[in-house]
Amino acid sequence: MTEATNPADLGALQARRLIARRQLSATELAEACIARVEAVDHAVNALVARDFDGMLDGARKADARQAAGEPLGPLHGLPVGIKDMNDVAGLPTTYGSEIFRDNVPTHDDALVAGLRAAGALPMGKTNNPEWSAGANTRNRVYGTTANPHDLTRNCGGSSGGSAVALACGYAPLASGSDLGGSLRTPAAYCGVVGFRPSFGVVPGIGRVTGLLPQSTSGPMARSVADCGLMLSVMAAPDRRDPFTMVVDGRTAWDPAGFANPKRVDLGSLRIAVTEDFGFAPTEAATRNHFRTALAALLPFLGDVEDRAPDCTDADRIFAVLRAVMFLATHAKFVDETPHLVGPNVTDNVAEGRRYSAADVAQALAMQGDYHRRWQAFFETCDFLICPTATVVPRDWHELYPTEIDGAPTRTYYHWLGLAYASTIPGHPSITIPCGRDANGVPFGLQIIGRRHDDAGVLAVAAELESIIAGLPDLAPRGPDIAALRRAPNLSDALGFYPEN
Structure with a gap:
């Protein structure tokens, strides 16, 4: 069997059919998926806890149910990687934190239980940075996850293990979560698809700061259609999330519609494009590739205008509200076991303690104004297209970009402005592969739509994905699996385990 015909390389919909x-x-x-993991994970370190016996047992039972004529779930028989922020019964949930190194839950959380009920087969846990803080997937429990397209470079984060697992063919689907680009950035860097839904579409019942909904789970896959299929299962009615609208047991959105988005005529749409939203510290290499890609796509688009919503105070809003969330959830760890807490989490808790009640009140008011400006902008625009990340992937030893084109960044998350611009008002956003940067690493194109037009974002992304596939200079290419097989063990690399 060749790599091209290997079942591990099938998309979710292909495999399901x-x-x-x-x-x-x-x-x-x-x-086939297990064989792929065993062949290449030594090179990338993406799947850090495994339940291959459980997945095989589940697969055999799925085959038996099918043979008996039982109805098949939408994800019947599909392996899925689960980010190490979600509980899978019998597997460690460490959150990338040394404090929880030995934490083994006895039950699936709601997200995993929903995927399993739809027929998916959890295969193991994918790596993430400590508490998903930052966009470089490294922690002191499991070490570093490398970009499969260039093993010296950052795979992105925080859902880096999921993105790498997808790119390498470990599973056709994987879970991710996103606060400031945590599933979009790694998807962009690894050449896969990551979708951040509108607030409440995927219930976040474990979110401690329930009324600050910036963080959300979302689907990751190798195609837009596969993301839509996974979202149709994840978008379950659950009143425990205050942003999930449930009436008579149903949500205000149709989950089935995510799996079957309507076709859309790109030429009829009003499209805005921006390189930086007027505030994100976007490097020249990213701007140049975006311009080149946009030039190739313009003949397929209709009304295109270089403009963006007014993002005044974006950095301040995101900084304060992010710090409040970390203060609420992680301060006790910093106080009780500071030696077991990494620099990103420690810095965010310290930042939260510097803010006053007046700072928080001001940030909440700014967020309200920001939201209203975005709604006004989308009255005159249907979708917005921009790069996903401000910088191309760098050496994974670098915790975060401390400078961009010579200008210093202010925090470990400042460089994620292209992602958190749409996090603040809660708009749906997807990243799709769009060529390779000057270093030969995948580049992500971000499409943002109106709040709760998740199906519309999927539809536009699917059309662009189809166009890009036909453009030789932009068409996606997977990593070199044969080269990954031959690569040395990543765990032998200097700095594999970061220092606090």
């Missing part, structure tokens, strides 16, 4: 037609069994797919 083959299984339904009995041209592929769930067991065969699981075995």
